[in-house]
Amino acid sequence: MTGAAAAGSQAPQPPRPQGGDGLGKRAAKAAGQTIWTQGLRIALQLGNVVVLARLLDDRAYGVVGMVTAVVGVATIFQDFGLSTAAIQGRTLSHGQRSNLWWINTAAGLALTGIGVVIAPLLASFYHEPAVAGVCAAIAPTFLMAGMVNQYRADLNRKLLVGRALAVDLTAAALALALGALTAAWGWSYWALVVQRIVTALVPFVSLPVIAGWLPRWYDRREPMRALLGFGVQMVGTQMVSYLASNLDSILMGRLFGAGTLGLYNRAVQTLRTPLNQFRPQVTTLGLSVVAKLQDDDERTLAYLRRGQLALGYPVFLTMGMVVAAAPAVVSVVLGDHWLSVVPYMRLVAVGEGLTTLSMVGGWIYTSRALGRAYLRYTLFSAVIRLVSIIIGAHFGALGVAYAYVASPLVLWPVSLLWSGRASGLGTVPLVWNGLRILAVSAAATAAAWGLCALVPGLPAIVVCLVAAVGIFLAMALLWLALPIVRADMRDLATMTRMMFKR
Incomplete structure (x- = not known):
């Protein structure tokens, strides 16, 4: 029995889709919403790149890149693979969904604390004092993201991706405005930190309202073993993949300094930022359909x-x-x-x-x-x-x-x-x-x-x-x-x- 089957073995099975038309139309509608909203978000992100590149220097990008290359792995642990488990499973009760929310929240809180503690260690590793303040400032975003992961997963599971994407679009617009404003005021790398905080804060406020549910207290009677087992496997996979994907930035910052990393970071982020508005959404949609x-x-x-x-x-x-x-x-x-x-x-x-x-x-x-x-x-x-x-x-x-x-x-x-x-x-x-x-x-x-x-x-x-x-x-x-x-x-x-x- 697969992990997904085990997760749903104690709950009634939903009716299977009749033929391919219903699922195909729902997937196509979700894909259309993805294209429209993500197209606008990509335009905003490109505008962000164009504007801030003219207001900030390579060192500003390098300092923030030093932090995100390392602490970005926290995004994996704050989710613990449980969003994917929630989307992939054939059934998911409200009790299971609530339990997943509590686990994600606890993970986000722990990672926020760890981010504050390791801030001076990162500064020492990179020989860059500014890294400590940036790391401590970014740390609370882990808690905010952990608290909304299951709301986002619920919308994706139901192929209601347009609602989540509208929130992301709003966050991107606000982040662009505030980032450009603070950069123009001479905040340097702090302008990039402001953007990260705004990008986490808007979903934190909006997604629970849009999803329309609140978590119950943690219920030990709910069958969680299969979901957690799948999540642990996904965490291992995502952590290894993340470290492998970011080792280039880590080594470049350590060996060649913030300036060189800033140049490399501009190349990576200029291309990866718009792609990362497109590829993950197509991947989430693809997973939602293929799982069915x-x-x-x-x-x-x-x-x-x-x-x-x-x-x-x-x-x-x-x-x-x-x-x-x-x-x-x-x-x-x-x-x-x-x-x-x-x-x-x-x-x-x-x-x-x-x-x-x-x-x-x-x-x-x-x-x-x-x-x-x-x-x-x-x-x-x-x-x-x-x-x-x-x-x-x-x-x-x-x-x-x-x-x-x-x-x-x-x-x-x-x-x-x-x-x-x-x-x-x-x-x-x-x-x-x-x-x-x-x-x-x-x-x-x-x-x-x-x-x-x-x-x-x-x-x-x-x-x-x-x-x-x-x-x-x-x-x-x-x-x-x-x-x-x-x-x-x-x-x-x-x-x-x-x-x-x-």
Whole structure:
């Protein structure tokens, strides 16, 4: 019996969806809400990057990056994998949901205390006194996030993602306004701290009201073992994955200082911030749907294939435009005084695209309650990342950025095959899917890069538009020449129509 089945064995089973239409329409509606609201939030985040890059220097970003690279792991422990357990389980009683809330709250409170205690230790580790105050100021956000995790999970479980996304959109708008204002007042890195506090505070106030329920007292009679067991497995997986993903920033801050980390951080955050408004929401939606298809392998694989296309093409083509016109992108988004970021920007763009290809494997592990298999794969991938980064660090800060690309290049096909073996699903077509996305996007990127090389000296914003046109024209030619590309675009068009259909 899987962990999910055990979690629901003592509660009545809900009616199974009749056919694919009901679930498909609900998922498509949720996906449409995700696209609209996350598109607005991405615009706000990009506005935030553009504005603050002109008000703050590399050291300000480096100081905050030193803290978040380490204490960001608290976001895993404050959730304890229980949001995923709540979404993944077939049934969840109100008593179980309340118990999960109390556990998340206790974890958030403990992590807030730990954050305050370790603040001076982090300052000593980085040889940067400012880190202590920043760490202590950020610590209360762990408690606020822990107290709303189950409200967010409840809305996602019910595919009511639009409500949670509206709260996130409001938080992003307020964070932009207050961050820009305090940065203009000369608060330096404290402006970034203000943004983090506002981003946590708005959901803390709003989500309990929107979700419409309050937790009961903790009830020991509720069956919690399966949920907690799955959560513990997810914590191990997420912790290892987080440390592996942030080791580059930790080492760069320790070895090369706040200034260099600030440059690297700008490249990573400029690209990852908008992607992190898109990928996690698509992943949560994908998990919610795939978890409901646990008994239908054929429909699961069909959904995974389309989900991979929906993630892969938009991310890779966008990252391709960044690679092709990196100096112009940096000039427009960050300003000319940040042009030293360009080499990092190109490498990070490729790394983010490759990382996206492997995300579908995580949907399989999580929806099928394969926590142990997921942890084993994550440990393997962490070793690969660790070795790559340690080797890269010997060649300087840019070597670390090259390692950022090398490890996902090796790992993304392994992740899909490993998840297929663990789940019994035939994931080889997903590998071919990924290779095709990679090849098509690489061809379009090369065409855009060549086109940009033909128009030197033009204003940066014009070069960005040239890169976008180059990507579009290349995709149009590939669509005309290759039937498989036409099939991919038809699938994407079908999904888009479903998302925006009312």
